[in-house]
Amino acid sequence: MSRETLLPLMAAHVLEHGLGGASLRPLAKAAGTSDRMLVYHFGNKKTLIVELLDHIAGIYSAALDMALGDTRPSSRRECFDRVMEQAADPAMRPFMVLWWEIVAGAARDLPGYEVAAQEMIARQLDWLIRQMPADDPDPEGGARLLLTLMEGSLMLGTVGHAKTARDGLLASDLSPS
Amino acid sequence: MSRETLLPLMAAHVLEHGLGGASLRPLAKAAGTSDRMLVYHFGNKKTLIVELLDHIAGIYSAALDMALGDTRPSSRRECFDRVMEQAADPAMRPFMVLWWEIVAGAARDLPGYEVAAQEMIARQLDWLIRQMPADDPDPEGGARLLLTLMEGSLMLGTVGHAKTARDGLLASDLSPS
DNA sequence: AAAGGAATGTAGCGATTGCTACAATAGAGA
DNA sequence: TCTCTATTGTAGCAATCGCTACATTCCTTT
Numbered sequence: 001m002s003r004e005t006l007l008p009l010m011a012a013h014v015l016e017h018g019l020g021g022a023s024l025r026p027l028a029k030a031a032g033t034s035d036r037m038l039v040y041h042f043g044n045k046k047t048l049i050v051e052l053l054d055h056i057a058g059i060y061s062a063a064l065d066m067a068l069g070d071t072r073p074s075s076r077r078e079c080f081d082r083v084m085e086q087a088a089d090p091a092m093r094p095f096m097v098l099w100w101e102i103v104a105g106a107a108r109d110l111p112g113y114e115v116a117a118q119e120m121i122a123r124q125l126d127w128l129i130r131q132m133p134a135d136d137p138d139p140e141g142g143a144r145l146l147l148t149l150m151e152g153s154l155m156l157g158t159v160g161h162a163k164t165a166r167d168g169l170l171a172s173d174l175s176p177s
Numbered sequence: 178m179s180r181e182t183l184l185p186l187m188a189a190h191v192l193e194h195g196l197g198g199a200s201l202r203p204l205a206k207a208a209g210t211s212d213r214m215l216v217y218h219f220g221n222k223k224t225l226i227v228e229l230l231d232h233i234a235g236i237y238s239a240a241l242d243m244a245l246g247d248t249r250p251s252s253r254r255e256c257f258d259r260v261m262e263q264a265a266d267p268a269m270r271p272f273m274v275l276w277w278e279i280v281a282g283a284a285r286d287l288p289g290y291e292v293a294a295q296e297m298i299a300r301q302l303d304w305l306i307r308q309m310p311a312d313d314p315d316p317e318g319g320a321r322l323l324l325t326l327m328e329g330s331l332m333l334g335t336v337g338h339a340k341t342a343r344d345g346l347l348a349s350d351l352s353p354s
Numbered sequence: 355a356a357a358g359g360a361a362t363g364t365a366g367c368g369a370t371t372g373c374t375a376c377a378a379t380a381g382a383g384a
Numbered sequence: 385t386c387t388c389t390a391t392t393g394t395a396g397c398a399a400t401c402g403c404t405a406c407a408t409t410c411c412t413t414t
Contacts, residue, residue: 001391018285020197023371037392039373100281107277107335108195117336125341141348148345152329158284159294164302168321177350178361200401214362216403361410371400379392384385 003041006031007055014052015094019101022049050112053102057119060095064127072134076174079131080146087154100158121147137176145174180218183208184232191229192271196278199226227289230279234296237272241304249311253351256308257323264331277335298324314353322351 013030014022024035024045031038042048067086073079086092099120105113125147132139132146153165190207191199201212201222208215219225244263250256263269276297282290305320305327313319330342 020281024373025370034393035372036374036394040391045372097281097284100277100284103332103336104197104274104277104281106337107274114337118338121333121336121338121341138348141344144341144345145349146345148329148333148342149325150329151332152325152327155280155328155332156298156325159280159298160283160291161295161298164298164321165325167318168323168325171315171318171354172322173350173352173354175350177348201403202400211363212402213364213404217361222402355414357412357414359410359412361408363408364406365404366406367402367404369401371398374397375395377392377394379390381390382388384387 001033001037003051006033006038006041007052008059010052011056011059014056015098019049019098019105024048046111053112053116054119056098057116057123060120061123063095064123068127069131073131074133076133076136076142076146076176079128079133080149080169080174083128083131083146083150084153087150088157096154096158100155142176149174178208178210178214180228183210183215183218184229185236187229188233188236191233192275196226196230196275196282201225223288230289230293231296233275234293234300237297238300240272241300245304246308250308251310253310253313253319253323253353256305256310257326257346257351260305260308260323260327261330264327265334273331273335277332319353326351 009031010027013027017026024038027048028035028038038048039045042051069082073082087096102113102117102120106117125143128143128147129139132142136142149169153162153169156162156165186208187204190204194203201215204225205212205215215225216222219228246259250259264273279290279294279297283294302320302324305324306316309316309319309323326346330339330346333339333342
């Protein structure tokens with residue numbers, strides 16, 4: 001059992017139970033090993049978490065690649081609505097919950113958190129650019145705008161202000177300027 | 178020493194050191210008491226945290242009231258820029274860092290986190306409405322839109338994608354529709 | 355002054371934390 | 385077959401966790 005075998009199992013555990021309370025022994029049990037072996041393979045907990053975050057960022061990228069739509073939207077607003085609908089999928093909820101924990105860790109400068117978050121956002125932006133309307137005059141700028149709106153809306157959603165974000169969006173013009 | 182005396186002191190400690198690692202003994206030391214007394218006053222840690230979050234939401238509201246600008250901006254974009262500039266103030270950083278921890282807690286349904294976050298967002302929205310241009314035809318809708326953009330931008334900023342948000346905003350039209 | 359509840363100190367319990375010392379096994383190359 | 389290194393198990397350490405039992409002090413009310 002090597003690092004590569006253990007990481008996906010631990011990632012699954014973290015997706016379900018969170019990063020904050022992730023201690024060696026539960027992590028080990030989820031991976032079918034002992035805390036002793038986790039330290040043996042990764043040296044210490046800090047570097048384990050760093051590698052785990054990197055691995056999770058990889059999982060997220062792969063999940064995005066799987067979710068490429070086959071038809072392109074005809075407007076930025078339709079694109080936004082589609083992506084938001086997909087983010088609301090219950091299957092995405094563990095990712096969502098973990099995501100805010102990663103953001104919090106990045107804000108507090110915990111090692112590995114910011115790089116992982118940065119990677120995940122970069123992937124999401126790439127993905128979004130490919131999802132933009134085919135005739136959009138500025139797909140990069142549009143994707144960046146939609147990403148900002150999306151993340152703001154998702155955050156407001158998780159703290160019980162989904163309606164606030166929705167109403168704000170209704171009063172806005174997403175079309176290219 | 179009552180609850181009301183202890184809460185501000187613990188809030189200061191949490192603003193500096195975070196909520197996640199906040200355990201009874203350090204909290205007590207920051208408040209000049211013992212863990213024994215914290216349990217005596219609040220019953221247990223969970224309700225302590227709930228009351229502490231409520232208190233912190235109150236502090237945040239007060240801080241916003243202090244920061245009401247004396248001149249109104251003349252456009253939504255100017256309003257946005259001003260608010261973002263204020264949010265970038267180093268003095269706001271502890272609030273920012275703590276904020277994402279509260280969001281993460283709300284996403285994970287920890288008791289008290291969502292209510293606190295909801296309250297803080299509601300206050301921020303009220304504040305934003307009062308900061309909108311005087312001649313804005315739809316201050317409520319505009320404030321909701323700006324709030325969404327702000328929070329998205331702030332999040333992207335904390336994970337090292339401030340430029341992404343900025344470029345997205347440049348390619349957008351914030352004027353009322 | 356006596357009494358009684360509120361407030362506080364001391365000490366510690368059982369559980370969990372990250373990590374380590376030591377020993378045992380296993381499998382590959384000589 | 386014999387080493388030698390890589391891997392794994394067992395046991396435990398010191399620190400911290402939330403919380404509690406028990407005793408004591410303090411202040412208010414009668």
